[in-house]
Amino acid sequence: MPLRVELVSPERILFSGEAEMVIARTAGGDIAFLTGHAPFLGALGIGAVRIQKVGGGEEQAAVHGGFVEVKDDRVIILSDVAELASQIDVARARRAADEAERRVRAGDDAEAEAALRRAHVRVTVATGS
Amino acid sequence: MAGGKERVLKRRIKSVQSTKKITKAMELIAASRIVKAQQRVAAARPYTEQITEVIRNLAAAGAGSSSPLLQPREQVRKVAVVVVTGDRGLAGAYNSNVIRAAERSIVATRDAGKEYGLVTVGRKAAGYFRFRGFKIDASFSGFSDQPSYEDARQIAAFVTEQFESGEYDQVELAFTQFLSMGTQRAVVRRFMPLDAEAITDATKGDGPKADYEFEPSPNEILNRLLPRYAEARLFAALLEAAASEHAARQRAMKSATDNAEELITKLTRVMNRARQDSITTEIMEIVGGAEALAQDQSGPGELMIDHTFWSHITPHKFDHHAH
Numbered sequence: 157m158p159l160r161v162e163l164v165s166p167e168r169i170l171f172s173g174e175a176e177m178v179i180a181r182t183a184g185g186d187i188a189f190l191t192g193h194a195p196f197l198g199a200l201g202i203g204a205v206r207i208q209k210v211g212g213g214e215e216q217a218a219v220h221g222g223f224v225e226v227k228d229d230r231v232i233i234l235s236d237v238a239e240l241a242s243q244i245d246v247a248r249a250r251r252a253a254d255e256a257e258r259r260v261r262a263g264d265d266a267e268a269e270a271a272l273r274r275a276h277v278r279v280t281v282a283t284g285s
Numbered sequence: 286m287a288g289g290k291e292r293v294l295k296r297r298i299k300s301v302q303s304t305k306k307i308t309k310a311m312e313l314i315a316a317s318r319i320v321k322a323q324q325r326v327a328a329a330r331p332y333t334e335q336i337t338e339v340i341r342n343l344a345a346a347g348a349g350s351s352s353p354l355l356q357p358r359e360q361v362r363k364v365a366v367v368v369v370t371g372d373r374g375l376a377g378a379y380n381s382n383v384i385r386a387a388e389r390s391i392v393a394t395r396d397a398g399k400e401y402g403l404v405t406v407g408r409k410a411a412g413y414f415r416f417r418g419f420k421i422d423a424s425f426s427g428f429s430d431q432p433s434y435e436d437a438r439q440i441a442a443f444v445t446e447q448f449e450s451g452e453y454d455q456v457e458l459a460f461t462q463f464l465s466m467g468t469q470r471a472v473v474r475r476f477m478p479l480d481a482e483a484i485t486d487a488t489k490g491d492g493p494k495a496d497y498e499f500e501p502s503p504n505e506i507l508n509r510l511l512p513r514y515a516e517a518r519l520f521a522a523l524l525e526a527a528a529s530e531h532a533a534r535q536r537a538m539k540s541a542t543d544n545a546e547e548l549i550t551k552l553t554r555v556m557n558r559a560r561q562d563s564i565t566t567e568i569m570e571i572v573g574g575a576e577a578l579a580q581d582q583s584g585p586g587e588l589m590i591d592h593t594f595w596s597h598i599t600p601h602k603f604d605h606h607a608h
Contacts, residue, residue: 164335166434166520168328184500197342198500199509223510225339227497232335236434236513 157191158210161231163217165238171207171215178231179206180224189226196226202273204281205233216241218281220274237274241281249278291563294556298549305545311375312538315531318430319466322528325431326463329524333517340514343507346497354445354511357478358454364394365402365422365453367444367476369460369522370410371429371530379461379533380409383471383526387459390473391419402453406440406523422447432527437520444519445512448477460522461529469529476518479511 161178163171178189181203189196200222207215222235253275259268368387370380387410394401405411405424414421423443428436447453458476461469499506 162331162335164332166329166332166437166517167325169331182500187500195497196500197339197346197497197503197506199506223336223339223506223513225335225342227342232339234332234335234339234513236438236516 157229159189159191159229159231161207161233163205163207163233163235163238163240166236170217170238170240173207173215174210175207175215175231176210177208178233179204179208180219180233181205182224189231191229193226193229195228196224198224200224200233200235202270202277204277205238216281218244218274218277220277239278239281244278244282246279246282249275249282253279290559291556294552294559298552298556301545301548301552305542305549308538308541308545312535312542315535315538318531319528319535322431322524322531323463326521326524326528329517329521333521336510336514336517340507340510342497343503343510346499346503352508352511353449354477354479354515361399361454363400363402363453364390364455364457365404365444365447366390366394366457366459366473367404367406367440367519368410368414369429369458369526370405370407370413371526372408372426373429374409375537376530376534377537379469379530379537380407380413383459383461384410384413386471386473390457390459402447402456404440404444428523429527429530432520432523434516434520437523438516441512441516441519444477445515453477458519458522460526461533463525463528463532466532469532474522477515479515 158174158176159178161171161173161175162169176190180187180189180198181201182198183201184198186203187196187198200219202220203218205217205219207217209215218239218241219233219235220237222233222238224234225232253272256268256272256275259265260272366387368383370383374380391401391403401420403414403419403421405414405421406426407429408426411421411424411426425436425440444453444456448456455475456477457473459471459473461471463469497503
């Protein structure tokens with residue numbers, strides 16, 4: 157039995173479907189969910205969520221914080237800032253990354269560092285590398 | 286001149302007609318936006334539901350509610366109201382209803398001997414309360430048509446900070462609930478501290494709870510989750526308010542269009558009567574003049590000009606006089 161996966165942002169449901177495996181980055185590291193996983197509740201860090209769909213194909217999303225709940229083969233990912241790979245503007249993310257990098261180098265600003273991390277995740281997710 | 290009254294009426298009808306065009310356009314725009322706004326309300330619901338569900342599960346797992354957002358204050362010194370209005374008027378009683386509800390709440394706070402805080406969302410609330418000399422702690426505007434989650438986050442961040450720092454002891458949220466296309470109601474709801482009871486109450490009804498693994502600890506997750514929950518609630522309120530605003534505007538503009546139509550019908554009738562009156566008067570004058578001429582046929586010399594003029598209009602009458 158496949159996993160039922162929902163990726164929900166405050167404005168809408170970004171992804172809803174069945175998957176073989178879901179990989180997410182929690183505060184403690186990457187974690188993969190397969191069918192029959194024990195109930196799990198975790199906070200997500202900034203990172204990619206990879207959803208391996210039934211019958212091949214993978215959906216990637218950049219998630220900047222959020223929560224994941226797994227129960228009875230249902231995976232619900234809640235994130236107030238989440239973007240599917242197909243919706244990310246790579247050029248814009250690259251520009252944001254450069255800009256953030258400059259700011260990080262100019263000063264040790266925690267906010268700039270977070271922005272840099274977000275931009276990197278976006279670029280990684282969008283280019284699939 | 287006889288045409289004067291008629292001309293004035295014609296001008297008024299024209300101006301009412303162009304007003305009607307505008308109100309009709311606004312009505313149609315609002316109508317199309319209601320649908321979109323409703324869809325956004327529906328699209329935002331899963332997130333709020335899921336986040337509530339997660340909180341419930343955490344509470345069932347025994348996550349302690351140590352978060353300040355859940356703690357009711359022993360002594361309530363200052364009560365703040367977040368009032369959500371539109372940026373624009375022309376929406377019937379939409380803005381004034383919610384403003385009045387908020388003002389009542391503020392007055393009640395003051396009467397109880399407590400301080401009040403005020404956060405306005407939308408230009409209308411800011412204008413109203415500033416004009417009346419209320420102290421506004423923060424105002425947000427420019428997005429009442431289509432609020433984004435980012436807007437909700439900013440407002441929630443301000444309110445949460447004030448609440449956590451102890452500046453506010455209680456926060457209320459005044460907004461307009463979208464019940465249906467025909468019914469919207471201005472309500473004042475408790476926003477902070479978050480309603481722990483609603484969350485734990487729901488837990489009791491549920492069946493046996495699964496044993497969750499947590500990462501990090503349940504308490505920490507809960508502490509991170511509650512601010513998101515507050516944002517989601519505020520966002521839901523903003524979306525409902527937006528839908529209500531469009532619905533109220535559509536109704537207001539529809540009745541304005543209807544009124545304009547009625548006014549045009551009425552004015553057209555008055556104008557037609559005025560025109561008929563002036564024609565009747567003219568005919569009377571002509572007939573009177575002609576009769577006077579007929580009696581005075583022997584010496585038409587000094588009336589020669591008028592004479593020819595009349596002969597154009599009523600040639601038959603003058604035919605036998607002319608010969």
